[in-house]
Amino acid sequence: VAAEAGSLDRFAFDEIAHGVDTTHHVAPGHDARVLIRWGDPLFADAPAFDPHDQSADAQERQFGYNNDYVGFVPLEGRLDRGLLVVNHEYTNEELMFPGLPAPQAGDDFTGITDEMMEIEKAAHGLSIVEVVREQGRWGYVRDSRYNRRITPRSTEIALSGPVAGHARVRTDADPEGRRVIGTLNNCAGGTTPWGTILTCEENFHGYFLGDAAHHPEKDQLARYGVPGHAYDWGRTDPRFDIAREPNEPNRFGWVVEIDPKDPASTPVKRTALGRFKHEGAATLIAEDGRLVVYMGDDQRFDYVYKFVSRDLVDTADPAANRDLLDHGTLYVARFEADGTVSWLPLVQGQGPLTADNGFATQADVLIDARLAADALGATPMDRPEDIEANPVTGGVYVMLTNNHQREADRIDAANPRAENLFGHVLEIVTEGRHTATENRWDILVRCGDPAKGEVGAMWNPATSENGWFAAPDNCAVDARGRLWVTTDQGSGWPNTGTADGVWALETEGERRGTGKMFFRVPVGAEMCGPCFTPDDTALFVAVQHPAADGAEAFPGHAGRSSFENPATRWPDFAEGVPPRPSVVAITRQGGGTIG
Numbered sequence: 001v002a003a004e005a006g007s008l009d010r011f012a013f014d015e016i017a018h019g020v021d022t023t024h025h026v027a028p029g030h031d032a033r034v035l036i037r038w039g040d041p042l043f044a045d046a047p048a049f050d051p052h053d054q055s056a057d058a059q060e061r062q063f064g065y066n067n068d069y070v071g072f073v074p075l076e077g078r079l080d081r082g083l084l085v086v087n088h089e090y091t092n093e094e095l096m097f098p099g100l101p102a103p104q105a106g107d108d109f110t111g112i113t114d115e116m117m118e119i120e121k122a123a124h125g126l127s128i129v130e131v132v133r134e135q136g137r138w139g140y141v142r143d144s145r146y147n148r149r150i151t152p153r154s155t156e157i158a159l160s161g162p163v164a165g166h167a168r169v170r171t172d173a174d175p176e177g178r179r180v181i182g183t184l185n186n187c188a189g190g191t192t193p194w195g196t197i198l199t200c201e202e203n204f205h206g207y208f209l210g211d212a213a214h215h216p217e218k219d220q221l222a223r224y225g226v227p228g229h230a231y232d233w234g235r236t237d238p239r240f241d242i243a244r245e246p247n248e249p250n251r252f253g254w255v256v257e258i259d260p261k262d263p264a265s266t267p268v269k270r271t272a273l274g275r276f277k278h279e280g281a282a283t284l285i286a287e288d289g290r291l292v293v294y295m296g297d298d299q300r301f302d303y304v305y306k307f308v309s310r311d312l313v314d315t316a317d318p319a320a321n322r323d324l325l326d327h328g329t330l331y332v333a334r335f336e337a338d339g340t341v342s343w344l345p346l347v348q349g350q351g352p353l354t355a356d357n358g359f360a361t362q363a364d365v366l367i368d369a370r371l372a373a374d375a376l377g378a379t380p381m382d383r384p385e386d387i388e389a390n391p392v393t394g395g396v397y398v399m400l401t402n403n404h405q406r407e408a409d410r411i412d413a414a415n416p417r418a419e420n421l422f423g424h425v426l427e428i429v430t431e432g433r434h435t436a437t438e439n440r441w442d443i444l445v446r447c448g449d450p451a452k453g454e455v456g457a458m459w460n461p462a463t464s465e466n467g468w469f470a471a472p473d474n475c476a477v478d479a480r481g482r483l484w485v486t487t488d489q490g491s492g493w494p495n496t497g498t499a500d501g502v503w504a505l506e507t508e509g510e511r512r513g514t515g516k517m518f519f520r521v522p523v524g525a526e527m528c529g530p531c532f533t534p535d536d537t538a539l540f541v542a543v544q545h546p547a548a549d550g551a552e553a554f555p556g557h558a559g560r561s562s563f564e565n566p567a568t569r570w571p572d573f574a575e576g577v578p579p580r581p582s583v584v585a586i587t588r589q590g591g592g593t594i595g
């Protein structure tokens, strides 16, 4: 495999064109078929999807909304049978429920009933579902004994690591501070070498309401944007009202570990990995046998982190790694202008992380990880989204999606553009030294249209007019060490004239920095969850919130999208049926390697 690195054009497919329409597109020679949709029943007794007759109990037995991260865990060592683990990040009420007005700025919650809020909760969380390939086609297995829903409505989750039991995570419902109901805003994630899934709690602040002015931790809440008032759940559920349950926000913003092969297992919030708006968690076994987890905190001017375990990964006995993520060191990155990246440890008692500065225990450092990283002088980045490590090259790729708020006097070498509308991809050059406290870094591409000088893009000149992209978000490295990037332009897609999608991106040799367009989503969607089977014969992608973003700019569509008037009814295209976030399985016609 390593011999391929550096050869010209490791992507053999013919690329597709930029554009936007109501459906999805994939490179010639491939099939892209919908595998599972919002509302599809997961269990024998689950009701069929009926958007005009929804209930929370039905939704808890069906595939959830807004699929984001997708993980694949082979079953019985087979590559044609496995478990898909899928995050359901959030909900778009105006597209889910009939009769609601499209949202306007500053006009939240209009018309949302108590029952709708319970359906929203049931549509969040994760789905674990068995999938099989038969006659070349992937499908899901209804009522597999592995199928499971995890929701913020009903799933008990353990807190472990240094924060478990701390006074700042105790609540009326959980006076021990060790049991949380649910996981929220699960964005991207990762798969561990021992076959568990890491799912990441991102914009948890939006689920809380109330007034922070008299809250005992109001400064800490402010650094995390709590309360975010994006959902109204606190109206009926006291734990989402910070006046009634002041510690509940400290119980979200964690990386959660799930064993998908044990449907009765209790997921675990691994607090040693720190609390922030976690995008993803890329794991690898480092040069000395310990586990390293690379993580981004997706907010403008927030940070890149890595966790290094104390103990070695036991590759022979998966169960021996049960508590591996509870012990180790969390570091935050400072990117120097000379091309060095320094990893600064978040350890209580070291440097400024003292009791006098508000960090009395390691639990305080972890709960307030953003404030600890501020104190250490970490480099504020242009929204760190997904990170992936390439085991073939040692490169670690950091998706920096955009940051229109970066002012000219705040640019730095690692975030070199003012008003960065299109984002960039940064590479941490580890040369296989993943536990080091110093590495090198470089910028792989500056995104956006290279034909427009004012954009300030930087691509390999071999990139075609369709090969460039904007707003990198998720990414995957396939078994051949090739990088694939997916995008999330939000309502900014009219700035590029193309919908989001999947692009291949060369990282080595003469073609380093060349993009190539592979897949395109329907209007208003973002592209999430690129996940390859270990043999690279299937690529699972998650089409999130079709019709939602930028519908006003879509030719032929009037105004914002709503249930009654969406910009697309992908993938069913049936009158009265709203668009449905869905996972798509991509395969090569006749079999073989993707791309």
Ligand code: FEO
Pocket: 089, 187, 188, 202, 279, 298, 385
């Ligand atoms: Fe949920 Fe940062 O994307």
Ligand code: CA
Pocket: 068, 089, 526, 544
């Ligand atoms: Ca998203």
Ligand code: CA
Pocket: 187, 188, 279, 385, 386, 473, 474, 488
């Ligand atoms: Ca994302």
Ligand code: CA
Pocket: 385, 401, 473, 488
């Ligand atoms: Ca994004």
